[in-house]
Amino acid sequence: MAPSTPGIRLLPNAITVLAMCSGLSAIQFALAGFYGLAIGAIAVAAVLDGLDGRIARMLDASSKMGAELDSLADAISFGVAPALVIYVWRFDDRLGWAISLVFAVCMVLRLARFNTLLEVEQPPYAKEFFVGVPAPAGGLLLLLPLIVDEQMHRSGWWSSTPVVMIWTVAVGVLAISRIPTLSVKTVRVPPSYAAPLLVAVAVLGAIIFIYPLVALIAAMVIYLAHLPYSVRRYRWLAKHPEAWEVAPADRRAIRRAHGVAARRLGLRRPLRGRVAGAALRAVRLPRRHAVRSTPPPPPRRDWRGAGIRRTQKNQTTPPDQPE
Structure with a gap:
């Protein structure tokens, strides 16, 4: 590909700056009490964050400055901004402020680890996964209680302060965890599925415009x-x-082949404490009908009924009396 002009090379960085401005605007909307607009601003920042990298690769405009700017914008839009929105919405004490700080720090640490892993050689399949929940998904996941509250137009257990605190810490832990999550950057669509995919995108766009909060809840x-x-x-x-x-x-063919080979070799899961058929009866029969090691006692005879008087032990016959 021919090298891009300087103006075109600035386009991805401009989109990154717009994403950062959108994330910062969410804080202003939350301070003014417009929580729906705050949610929309962070969602727009997530969409712009997904576009800047793709556009940079398409235009061959990737640069070290763009990578650093993207990480900084993600830390602000999906770390600082959601934490402050949640704090303004539900927290009003020092504990809530500490919880918000924990989430922001977790997101910054997650982005720092992401930049470090870019320089580490990894197996080919690792490029299909993120390590932990990515920053845009983490920022939107944090706002899930607020999104549900806005959609229901009332408060419930999902918006109670203890639940929101636990949820904030849980999302932060998911961000810095080692759980592999799928990356949509490596998804390739065959040409035969292009038309159905465009129709699906149109339907999805219509649903987002008509029911934006419901679409966000379903996506999360x-x-x-x-x-x-x-x-x-x-x-x-x-x-x-x-x-x-x-x-x-x-x-998928390899997976099916492994399954067929396992069945042909007779590789089955071991039976956990169970034996089938006659073996079951052979194993369980001694337990139910245990054979006694000592013979049963002899039956007692009724000496009185036979007219025979039983002699007592240690009893002697008296001698005959003299005449």
């Missing part, structure tokens, strides 16, 4: 539900190096 719930699948996929790829450089369809 789906994202949380995908975590077990992401962990399982990561572990499977780590154990199958032959699937690292192949397409997803070929990976």
